[in-house]
Structure formats: structure tokens, C-alpha cells
Amino acid sequence: MSNEFYAVHEPILDRDYCEQPTHLSRYPALILVHHNREIIPAHWHAGLEINYVVNGTGTVSIDSKIERLHPGKLCIVSPYSIHSFVTENDDGRPPLILSISFDGKRLQRIYELADRFLLSPYAASATDEDRHAISERCLAMIDATTQIGAETSLKINALLYEMLYLVYRRFVSGTRKHHITSHSKGTMQPILGFIESHHTEQLTEENAAREFGYSREYFSRLFKENIDINFKEYLTKLRLEDAYQQLMYGNVNKLATIANDTGFPSVRSFTGAFRKHYGLTPLAYRKAHLDI
Template sequence: MQTETYFSCEELNPTVYFVCKQKRVKECIYHDHDFPQISVILSGKGKYLVDDKLCEVEAGDVLFFDSGIKHHNVVTSVKNPMVEFFVGFSDIHFHNTPENSIDFGVYPKIMHMKPHMKQEVNKICYDMIDEYQSGQPGKEFMIKAYMTQLLVQVVRGLTSNVQKIEVEQFETYNRSYAVRRIINFLSENYEQRISLEQIAHNMYLSPVYISKIFKEETGESPINYLIKIRLERAKELLQTSNSRSIKSIAKQVGYDDVYHFSKLFKKYYGISPLYYKKNIREKMNA
């Protein structure tokens, strides 16, 4: 396709000069570089002055600074400052662009990432920072690999915009995929201690966003869904484990507090687990 030709690579063997993550509580000087730089806003919001044009930026935005492009950050909130990842590099060459250029025809020099891309790119950024600070043998090769992934993700994001993919359908697909992953995680780990923050960390998404998409797809919160999984499993165990105590069954489905477990069970089924087990026995012996 035409977009694939436009974004094809003549050379993609990046040399990384620096990798950094900063909380932008102060404004830097108006400056440029003699190499390209990519900046990713990981959280917060603010503004950027790019070639004398002031642009609003927020979490999920990617900024492209070609060699010679003057820029500096503008702090707009000390309570919610930008946390920014940036990387300087060279030794790239995309088709129909100058060597060592990331001028993809985007103006202003900002791309707003969709949720699925934000998840992938943020993970690459944090992995690159960890590797940069690790001091491990061969870290240069790992950083080069991460930089290649970052560039490919950026190109894919730009390509999807050029191709005008139907955003609403695309985001719905990715919401559904994310929710299926959450459901699988809950189903496979219900006996463990699980929090919304833990789910968010595993998915590289915010707890607020996870709660929103999960409610939209299933009609309930992730924690309520987890409770139902645990209680359904508890019912199965109460039906088949005559010799086991309520306390041991509660513990097996993720509840250390048997009183809390019994309270939830009665709330959902209208009967305590003890009486539920007793009724099952009576029916079996009848």
C-alpha cells in the first residue's frame, strides 16, 4: 500500500545517545539538537513551545523533534506536572525523508496515541529506562532493540492515521481484548490477593481506565466480577467437599477472613455458606 511504501526504512539501526525520564516542574531553555529526539508524555499535562508554536500536550502524546527544531517545555500545573520520557538517537533513514530525520509530515510535531498504542509505547519507555540504568553487559544492544521497537510503534501509529482506520471500531476491539485479558487473569488467579492497582500494573493501564472499559463491556466493576468468580467456585466446593470446613473453602477461593466470605456469600445467594452446605447434604441424603 502507499502508506507502507512511504514509511518503509532505508536504514533502521539506531544509535542511542541518551535516555531520560523527568518530572517537568521547571521549564528548560529554548534549545535544539543536531540529532533527532522523540519525547513521550507518560503522565500529567502541560505545554510545549515548538518552533515558536505553543502546543498543549498530555499523557499519551508523542513529540517529534528533528535536528535543528527548537523546543522547550512550559509548566502549566505544579500539582499535575508532565512526566516525560525522551531519547536522542541517529542512524535511521526512512523512505522519502532525509537521513536521520523523523519529519513524517505531522504538524504540529505531535501524535496523540490511542489507548492500545499508549500501553505498548509506555512499556517500551520504562523498559528502556530500566535497561539504561542497569549497567548489565550488553545493555547497548538491548537499548538499540527497544529503540527500534519504539520507532516501529510510532510508524505504525502514524500509518494508522494516514489510512484513516475507523477509530471507534478499533478502540472497541481493543477494549474488548483488554477486558478478555482481565477476565482471564481473574479466572486464573482468583485464589490470590488481587487489587485493581495490581490489575492495572499488569496491563500497563490506569486503574480508572480499566474500571471504565470493564464496566462498559461487562456491566460491573472488575472487583465485583472477581467476587462472583470466587463465590461460584465456593459453591462448587461446598457441593463436592463434604469434609472441608467453611474456613478452608474461603481460603481456597481467596478469602482469609471467613466472616467476610460468609457475609458476601449470604449477600449474593441469600443464604449462609454453612446452611447452603447443610441443604446440599440433606438433598443428597433424601
């Protein structure tokens, strides 16, 4: 399809890996329908994001927590959460995945506490009925993106605001730590941007701590408290994302080359990390998925 909602592109990221706004003025969100195999690199933004899988498989990483994508999967990404996606075909069928990224600044003008909350489809207050309600609106949104008419933008905006109300009414799972919201200096975003920029190098926790003027011990506590995993685990996740892209989409056949290009100290460490994350060795995974 050739309409604006199907013209999927990679996010435009600043030096701290914050996605830059590309929202159409008539909507408070960027709405995209993904219909090809893709790798969406790690990024964050000040507004929440909703994703719904109609067809396809793959993985989603939200604040370094990995989940499998499958038809019917609902994802709700909190403001400021680092997230990335890998989408794959499913039994030969291409992906069909809705992505709605709300504009953080516009959202805060509507609801000033919007960036203070952690959101999850598994929030204690959310029921199966609530998840079904969001999913049905996602399907209605996909249908609306194929329609042409003067009233189409009204329908899309109505669905967007219904989703917002449901999310903040039923899917709040906690409160964001204050210094990671837009009401503060955003301590972690520059750090995460630095790690992203240098993760293919021989980066150590001590190097990163020194870059920001912290002791290694303080930096280690700060990182773990705010990202919920340690520095090494986060660094490995970024390297695996790069390695996955080379393995599945590049013309590189030697594991030693992939390991070296993505920052792994050895083929053994790369293979072990890949198997732990994806359940198969790199070559076995490529054979299984490229033959689909």
C-alpha cells in the first residue's frame, strides 16, 4: 500500500538516541503499519507507544526485557523506555504490525502527568476485557488507515484518544523515577546514548563511568537502579542487535567477522550470548529463519 501510514522508515534519532518527532500535525501520534521484515533499533521518546501484532513474529525489547512477538501480541511502551523491535515473517506471511507513538509534548499539554507513569499490558488493574478493548481499537485503527474520506482523520483521532484514556485508566503499573522524566535533567539518556555510540568498541563500565565523572561503583549502582539490568547485560543486548542485523541481513558469513564488528571479544562469547537470547546458535538460527 502507498499511503502515509504504510511508508515505514527508521526512526530519526538524536545523539542521545531519542526519536525525533515526525508526527503529522492533525494527529497527536505517529501511526505506522509495518508490513515487512525489519529491525527497529534501540531508541526512546517522551510519549508512550502502543504496538499490536496482527501477523508475524519476532522479538521486542523494552528496557532490556525481551518478549516474543506473535499474532495478537499487545505491547505498551512507557515514556522514556528504551525499546527495539525485530519483525519476521510467520509461515511465509509478511508481518502486519501497528505502531502508534504519541508525541510527548502534545500529550503533556493534554495530561501533564503523562510521562510520570510506567505502563504495561499486564498491569494489575488491567483485565482481559481491557486488553481486548485496546486490541479491538488497534484493529479498527488499521482499518481506518486504509480508508479515504474527509471524515477519516476524525475517526483516527477518536481512536487515538480512546486508547489514551484506556491506557492511563487501566494500564498504569507504577511511577517513573523522577529524574528520568522531562521534569528533570534526564540523567540516564546521555549515558545510554554514549553506550549506544561506543558499544562496538572495547567499552568497559569503568570507561563509561569516567566519561561522566562517576566512580565505577557509583555508576554501577546508578545504572542498575534505573535500567533494571547491569551495564554488561545492557552492552551485550546492544551488540546482539547489531550482530543479528549482520547475520540475517548482511553478506557476512564468518562468525568471527560478526563478533569482531559488533564488539564481542570472541566467537565463543558471541555464540554463547546469541544462544542464550535467541535459543539457537547463530548459524542454526539463520538457517531456520531464512528458509521460511
